[in-house]
Amino acid sequence: MxxxxxxxxxxxxxxxxxxxxxxxxxxxxxxxxxxxxxxxxxxxxxxxxxxxxxxxxxxxxxxxxxxxxxxxxxxxxxxxxxxxxxxxxxxxxxxxxxxxxxxxxxxxxxxxxxxxxxxxSGGFGGSEPPPGQKESAPPPSPTPSPETPPMHPLVHEALLYIQKHYHRDIGLAEAARHLAITESHLATLFRQERSQTFMQALTAHRITVAQTLLRDPRNQITQVAWQCGYRDPAYFAKVFRRIVGSSPREYRLGE
Structure with a gap:
């Protein structure tokens, strides 16, 4: 446990x-x-x-x-x-x-x-469900299998960068500059360590944050989209539906 x-x-x-x-x-x-x-x-x-x-x-x-x-x-x-x-x-x-x-x-x-x-999953960055899987799915049960290998420090730093700056218009290039490495190096590390791209990790985190904010009915959907880095509410709704399986409004009503 x-x-x-x-x-x-x-x-x-x-x-x-x-x-x-x-x-x-x-x-x-x-x-x-x-x-x-x-x-x-x-x-x-x-x-x-x-x-x-x-x-x-x-x-x-x-x-x-x-x-x-x-x-x-x-x-x-x-x-x-x-x-x-x-x-x-x-x-x-x-x-x-x-x-x-x-x-x-x-x-x-x-x-x-x-x-x-x-x-x-070892801390920040591993909690987001893959695209298509609804967020309410139950977590895997702990097993006595060997511990997950430690994350590459540059990937960990990139995930922390997402955590701190997801509300801004960021991308692979900016994160790579922050880490003083090339974009191709960071992209390769993500594929090797996480089997996903930097943008997929960024999107997953943004939608996880959005789900939390949507639970408070006082937060307008347009405001939630803006706070999560989406300047176009229609695009935010499209991405949200793709990952969660429902629109932001439907998700709020279901909560």
Whole structure:
């Protein structure tokens, strides 16, 4: 089972998460909890969790900074705020998902499924489903097979570049310049390491972010498209349908 650390200073919510949610149903176990950022850093260093679930607001800090500092394999941010800027900051920090209070068990379950996929694939960049596969598909179960070989550092840096700049009009050329390598070298590394192109990885991440933002009905679809790097809402809808299997509007209604 995947190890989860929960960081939450609201004790009733912490008890609800640890005692009433069925972690076993998503192949997870709560390895430890913390109520402050300082305590969380110590717990994370000791437990080395696969997934971090943290409130955005903590007595001595905030959950997004905690994610940035501890770089867990996967993270879920809990918050009472629904503004798009909070969601964008959380996702740029590497969070898999951004959940609004009060928590819904089914939403949490889906978020943990996505977090499990990312954790099992070695961290950021491996959580996106391939084109044509709906995002709600269950994650693969952990097996005792050998650990996934470490990712090439340049590919890892390119994925981090996507994570930080997906909202801009970026491409292979800009990422290659950032890494001080040729476009052909970066393209070859992606094919060897991930069996996909840089643009496929960028698109997959953008659509994953869009899915999270669309869950908040206050975020207009045109605004979500813009925030995810698409200046043409019609093209965004076309790409979204190709990857998810439904239009952004249909996806929102289905949630």
């Amino acid at each position: 995947l190890r989860v650390v929960i960081v939450e200073d609201e004790l009733p919510l912490l008890r609800e998460l640890t005692e009433t949610f069925s972690w076993r149903s998503v192949n997870c176990t709560v390895a430890a909890t913390a109520t402050t950022a300082a305590e969380a850093r110590q717990v994370i260093a000791r437990v080395r969790p696969d997934i971090l679930v943290t409130d955005i607001k903590l007595p001595d800090g905030d959950g997004i900074t905690l994610v940035e500092e501890t770089t867990p394999r996967a993270a879920i941010i809990i918050t009472g705020h629904g503004q798009i800027d909070f969601a964008q900051r959380a996702l740029r920090a590497g969070a898999v998902d951004f959940l609004l209070k009060p928590l819904d068990d089914e939403e949490l379950r889906r978020s943990l499924q996505r977090a499990s996929i990312r954790a099992l």
